[in-house]
Amino acid sequence: MRGRTRFRLCFDVLGVLLVLAAWVTVFYYWDSTRVYVKRWKADSPYVYDEIRPEHLAADAHDYMKISDRDSADRIRGDLSQVIWGARQPDHALMPDEVRRDLLEKRPDTDDCPELEYLDNETLLRLHCQLHRYESWQDLADIDELVVQVGPVYLSSIGLFYPRDPNGVLVIFQNGYASTYHHQYRHIHSLIQAGYTVAAANHIGYGDNHCRQPNELAEWCGIGWGNFNKPLPMRVHFSPLLAAINYAERRMGFSRIAMIGFSAGGWITSVMAAVDERIDRSYPVAGFMPPYLQREGERPPDQMYDPLFDAASMLDQFVLAADRESRRQVQIFNQYDRCCYENRRALLYEDAIRAAEVGIGGGEFRVLIDDTHPQHKISRWAISFILEDLGKGDWP
Amino acid sequence: MKRLWTPVSMYWRLALVLAAIAASIVAGLLWWADGAWPYSAMPTKGFVRTLAFSAAAVASLGVSRLWR
Numbered sequence: 394m395r396g397r398t399r400f401r402l403c404f405d406v407l408g409v410l411l412v413l414a415a416w417v418t419v420f421y422y423w424d425s426t427r428v429y430v431k432r433w434k435a436d437s438p439y440v441y442d443e444i445r446p447e448h449l450a451a452d453a454h455d456y457m458k459i460s461d462r463d464s465a466d467r468i469r470g471d472l473s474q475v476i477w478g479a480r481q482p483d484h485a486l487m488p489d490e491v492r493r494d495l496l497e498k499r500p501d502t503d504d505c506p507e508l509e510y511l512d513n514e515t516l517l518r519l520h521c522q523l524h525r526y527e528s529w530q531d532l533a534d535i536d537e538l539v540v541q542v543g544p545v546y547l548s549s550i551g552l553f554y555p556r557d558p559n560g561v562l563v564i565f566q567n568g569y570a571s572t573y574h575h576q577y578r579h580i581h582s583l584i585q586a587g588y589t590v591a592a593a594n595h596i597g598y599g600d601n602h603c604r605q606p607n608e609l610a611e612w613c614g615i616g617w618g619n620f621n622k623p624l625p626m627r628v629h630f631s632p633l634l635a636a637i638n639y640a641e642r643r644m645g646f647s648r649i650a651m652i653g654f655s656a657g658g659w660i661t662s663v664m665a666a667v668d669e670r671i672d673r674s675y676p677v678a679g680f681m682p683p684y685l686q687r688e689g690e691r692p693p694d695q696m697y698d699p700l701f702d703a704a705s706m707l708d709q710f711v712l713a714a715d716r717e718s719r720r721q722v723q724i725f726n727q728y729d730r731c732c733y734e735n736r737r738a739l740l741y742e743d744a745i746r747a748a749e750v751g752i753g754g755g756e757f758r759v760l761i762d763d764t765h766p767q768h769k770i771s772r773w774a775i776s777f778i779l780e781d782l783g784k785g786d787w788p
Numbered sequence: 789m790k791r792l793w794t795p796v797s798m799y800w801r802l803a804l805v806l807a808a809i810a811a812s813i814v815a816g817l818l819w820w821a822d823g824a825w826p827y828s829a830m831p832t833k834g835f836v837r838t839l840a841f842s843a844a845a846v847a848s849l850g851v852s853r854l855w856r
Contacts, residue, residue: 404852405801411845412804415811415838422834423818578827769826 424765428728431766441728444737451684453744457707462752465715471703472667472712476626477634482668484642486635488538488550495523495535517574518600519551525577531556531585537600538591538639540632543622546612548632549600551592552640553580559587561782562646564633564671566664567592568655568679569692572599576654579775586779589646591636595656596628596694618693626697629660630667637670648672648787652778654770655679655731658723659695665721666704666712672788674713675778677724677770681733682706682741690732707741710757711748718788719755722781724774727761731768736761801849808845811838 420426432441439445459465470480477483492500505521519537526532536552551573563583567573573580573592583590594601596616603613615625633651640646650673653661658679665674681690682705704712713721725738742759749757764773815838818830 401852404848408801408804408808408845408849408852411841411848412808412811415808415815415841415845418834418838418841419811419815419818419830422815422830422837424829576826765829767826767831772827775827 424767427766428763431728431730439735441735444735444740448685448737448740451740453682453707453741456682456684456705457711457744457748458705459708459711459748459752465712465752468704468708469667469669469712469715472663472700472709475699475703476624476630476663476667478624482634484638486631486638487642488635488639489541490539491639492537492539493534495520495537496527496532497534499523515570515572515598517572519549519574522574525574526553529581529584531581531587538632538636539600540635542627542631543612545604546596546628547600547602547604548596548628549594550632550636551590552636553584553590553592555584555587555589557587558589560646561588561648561650561787562637562640562644563588563590563782564636564649564651564661564664565590565592566633566651566653566657566660567594567598568653568657568660569595569598570655574599576770579652579770582775582779586783588650588782589640589644591640593632593636593657595660601632616694618696620697626700629694630664633660633664634668637668641670650674650782652770653677653679655768656692656694659692662706662709662713662721662723663700665714666709669716669719671713672719673782674721675724675781676721677774678726678729678731678733678768680706681738685737685740707745710741710745711752711754714749714755714757715752717753717755718786720757720781722756722758722760722778724760724762724770724777726765726768726771727763728766729768730766798853801853805846805849808842808849812842815839 421430435441459468473480473482500520502521533554533556538550538552540548542548565573565580567576572594580590580592597613611622615628637649649671651661651665651671652675654677656679658676661674661676662680665671723738725733727736728734738759745757749755762771762774765771815830815835819828819835821828
């Protein structure tokens with residue numbers, strides 16, 4: 394064979410292989426076929442499909458302390474005591490500062506490029522991301538609520554106002570490894586439906602930071618399990634409490650819902666348990682009760698034992714829907730690439746429902762999203778949440 | 789036997805180029821459909837990798853065609 398022909402043949406073969414690789418890549422990453430790839434690559438059928446015998450054998454009732462109305466109220470008080478040092482959340486707590494009309498006023502962005510260059514997954518700041526939101530026709534403007542916790546920790550919540558509000562506030566709590574700006578399509582879906590959205594990041598993400606760098610390890614480290622400060626759980630829950638108080642007292646909201654993703658799902662679960670004003674809560678891919686956890690499924694911010702001594706996760710779920718008008722729907726991704734995958738969360742659904750009946754509570758549901766293999770709130774999930782929010786059965 | 793070693797014909801090469809472009813289009817539609825991430829059925833990483841393989845395939849087949 395002549396050298397030139399051989400040379401052409403090499404490129405032809407390479408071209409054929411690359412075309413094949415392109416199509417294999419399509420099917421490798423397409424959600425519908427990726428699910429099969431992940432199931433095929435799983436170490437055992439217990440990863441995604443089957444439930445471990447020890448989990449099947451466990452009785453959810455063994456992990457619940459709530460037995461009646463009195464015990465529910467007492468345990469909610471215990472939870473509040475651990476978080477804030479008081480039996481009731483402080484309904485007078487307000488944001489320390491409210492920065493109004495960011496879209497209209499366009500704050501200075503001189504400090505933005507450097508931050509984005511350093512780490513755009515974790516340090517996207519609200520005043521630097523306004524370009525994402527300026528084209529939304531349904532968005533009237535954005536305020537920023539700033540809440541200080543302890544001596545140095547500052548938390549920021551973006552308050553998104555729709556042009557045609559429907560009177561419902563939806564708190565969106567994001568988790569680790571991204572900011573709520575990465576979830577802007579979810580926020581947009583809510584704004585388009587008329588919901589006012591209070592968007593919050595996890596500790597250390599976005600605008601949530603410690604004022605003095607030398608304090609960073611101690612106050613901002615709470616999100617990573619360094620709990621050596623008084624009432625450390627305040628860093629997660631006080632900003633949300635202040636935002637709810639602000640929305641209720643200054644803006645007149647009485648209908649409040651909360652959506653949380655990943656670690657934000659856990660924060661949603663606790664916040665809905667401790668603050669009865671949250672009538673609808675939707676934690677997505679955010680936790681698993683310890684007795685159903687697999688290795689590595691307890692992130693550092695969930696390792697504050699006093700919180701779980703006060704109320705187990707199952708007790709928290711009961712508290713989140715402990716009145717007839719309240720509802721919690723938990724969503725888990727069956728093929729989640731990150732965590733809390735499988736259908737094991739269904740194991741405690743009946744026990745929680747029975748407990749709700751026992752205390753005159755509302756509705757509790759666990760939904761399994763099998764439409765994709767990602768760690769995300771899917772179109773299916775957000776569509777369900779929007780439909781559920783729009784049912785019109787608010788108190 | 790000699791025929792077996794002959795580089796792919798012009799028609800086959802054209803079909804392969806179209807197949808590569810089609811892979812990119814399919815990946816792009818899956819990525820963009822329903823509003824891109826997180827609603828799409830294809831993550832950005834998958835779309836980018838498909839694009840890269842398709843572009844490399846077209847380039848490879850193009851080099852082969854041009855090398856007369």
